[in-house]
Amino acid sequence: MEDKSMQLWFSEAQTPFVDFSLKINKILYTGKSDYQRIDILESKEFGRVLTQNGQITLTEKDEFIYREMMVHVPLAVNPKIKKVLIIGAGDGGFIHDLLEYPNIEHIDLVESDPMIVEVCKKYLPEISAKLDDEKVTIYYEDALRFVRWKENEYDLILVDSVDPFGAGEILFTKEFYGNCYRALTDSGILINQHESPFYAEEAATVQTVHRRIVQTFPIVKIYQAHIPSYPSGHWLFGFASKKLHPTGDLKAENWLSLGLKTKYYNTRLHIGAFALPTYVEDLLKDVE
Amino acid sequence: MEDKSMQLWFSEAQTPFVDFSLKINKILYTGKSDYQRIDILESKEFGRVLTQNGQITLTEKDEFIYREMMVHVPLAVNPKIKKVLIIGAGDGGFIHDLLEYPNIEHIDLVESDPMIVEVCKKYLPEISAKLDDEKVTIYYEDALRFVRWKENEYDLILVDSVDPFGAGEILFTKEFYGNCYRALTDSGILINQHESPFYAEEAATVQTVHRRIVQTFPIVKIYQAHIPSYPSGHWLFGFASKKLHPTGDLKAENWLSLGLKTKYYNTRLHIGAFALPTYVEDLLKDVE
Structure with missing residues (x-):
């Protein structure tokens, strides 16, 4: 069941003055390799999202x-x-x-x-x-x-x-x-x-x-x-x-x-x- | 001069789970007609923005x-x-x-x-x-x-x-x-x-x-x-x-x-x- 008390949003700064934000169910993975930070987020609208250093690399939806x-x-x-x-x-x-x-x-x-x-x-x-x-x-x-x-x-x-x-x-x-x-x-x-x-x-x-x-x-x-x-x-x-x-x-x-x-x-x-x-x-x- | 103490962002819910947000210099106009709320925002990235009921109608940039x-x-x-x-x-x-x-x-x-x-x-x-x-x-x-x-x-x-x-x-x-x-x-x-x-x-x-x-x-x-x-x-x-x-x-x-x-x-x-x-x-x- 969704916990209504917790509102989790991921935001990507597409420019310093433009944010693109996705509502997140949960963070499935967070890691740091020799090269970068890697996250897998489960989003409401785009399914699972892979980010590298906080930038969207791909989403299941698109x-x-x-x-x-x-x-x-x-x-x-x-x-x-x-x-x-x-x-x-x-x-x-x-x-x-x-x-x-x-x-x-x-x-x-x-x-x-x-x-x-x-x-x-x-x-x-x-x-x-x-x-x-x-x-x-x-x-x-x-x-x-x-x-x-x-x-x-x-x-x-x-x-x-x-x-x-x-x-x-x-x-x-x-x-x-x-x-x-x-x-x-x-x-x-x-x-x-x-x-x-x-x-x-x-x-x-x-x-x-x-x-x-x-x-x-x-x-x-x-x-x-x-x-x-x-x-x-x-x-x-x-x-x-x-x-x-x-x-x-x-x-x-x-x-x-x-x-x-x-x-x-x-x-x-x-x-x-x-x-x-x-x-x-x-x-x-x-x-x- | 820009007042660094004030961070103003306009957010549009593109879906219930996706927000698109613009950094705003100032709100130039806010009004309510018989039909709708109308705002003119001055944004950093998109120039002036016309919104109707909080949804972007047009921006000077695009x-x-x-x-x-x-x-x-x-x-x-x-x-x-x-x-x-x-x-x-x-x-x-x-x-x-x-x-x-x-x-x-x-x-x-x-x-x-x-x-x-x-x-x-x-x-x-x-x-x-x-x-x-x-x-x-x-x-x-x-x-x-x-x-x-x-x-x-x-x-x-x-x-x-x-x-x-x-x-x-x-x-x-x-x-x-x-x-x-x-x-x-x-x-x-x-x-x-x-x-x-x-x-x-x-x-x-x-x-x-x-x-x-x-x-x-x-x-x-x-x-x-x-x-x-x-x-x-x-x-x-x-x-x-x-x-x-x-x-x-x-x-x-x-x-x-x-x-x-x-x-x-x-x-x-x-x-x-x-x-x-x-x-x-x-x-x-x-x-x-």
Whole structure:
């Protein structure tokens, strides 16, 4: 029974002047690893919530949006993707969707913090269920070092760095994207979470990240999604590749023929997501 | 100088379990009309904020998104629109954008609450600047009664009802949409704010409204935008018309030839905005 005498709210400062707050039933887990503070909260509206250093990483209610837009966009463009590198994303959510594609042979996941994986396995079992699949290898390593020696090995790299100016800063450097470029095969694609264009501080991050990727890859296009639990709800992703175009090379009929069940992604939305608001286009053009 | 001893925050309950809070410099206005409580807040992040009964109606920082998506979508489909009816939207923001189109001859604005117009003129002068334009007539009347006797008169009706189950409930009835249909010319378009699909209570409203419009108009298509100050940030609009299709009849080159400056709308986004996430498609299909 709910204890009415206790009102528990979690608040995230989306900017110094904007708070997003969730009513919490209880705190299921609190821990501190070598890298960060990790919490699992049970919220009324968003189900279980994973936070890293007090910032929402994912919620059970809307993680499908981020996951589907990271995974299905590149796979619908190149259904022949065999080998995938995931950087970050220790919750394992991407793996479930990747393994639905019959051509996927192997997935390497590089996560610096083992505690994220442990905690997600315990408290988010549905999301992390496929972390133990035989096609998956987890490396608890520094991602920059991991990709430094890889060459022509991956058809797809998914970069899920949550914190561009904290522990994850090194993942937003020109060196890192250059190493990713080399690690990719000829038809390789890199998908990058690109932050939000709306609040000034994140818009500046969008520009920094975009400038570095544009300097490295010949094709770079940005797409967007609605993610209610992330600051402003307006989230961007970068599609960077050596030769495949995200909409021109979309193989919609092939994707439909796979019969995958999705809640957010579809092939019309795939094309629509690359049509950006004018102020976002301007933000990106400034650094192209 | 800012008084550091005073911390003022405005919180909106987006659901009973989700709060969205803005740091406030000061409360510029508080009033109570026959219809509602009206406040103007000066916020750190969103500039001035208009609230009605404690719910955000618009903010200076992101009102351009809602305004541009209500106005430019129908005008880019039918550049010959001459006469417009606006229901609600007493802040006058739409009028500025409408008057940029050379064919617009007259705009009727029906707003039940004169206090909204007065307060916006005083505290949001840039947004409401065109309320006094000679092409504009303001009627302080009940909107349902106003449209009841109109026939074949308007090329465009913009319905900006903020509160489908409070004072604005009457604007979401089948009778109201039927009257709008009759009030429209042969090529008439109705644009309706459609709420958000994400949280359960609003998703139910989306379905109710959608069912009623689909029963009335032969062409009904839903489009979306990112509006950070609205619940979930994911907002839907309904494009309902007698014969014009929102993307098939888009006259992109004509729109571009007008040279209008926009911050959110563009003709690629126009098409992209009609590509909806799968869960939203399913929500709408259920009642079509």
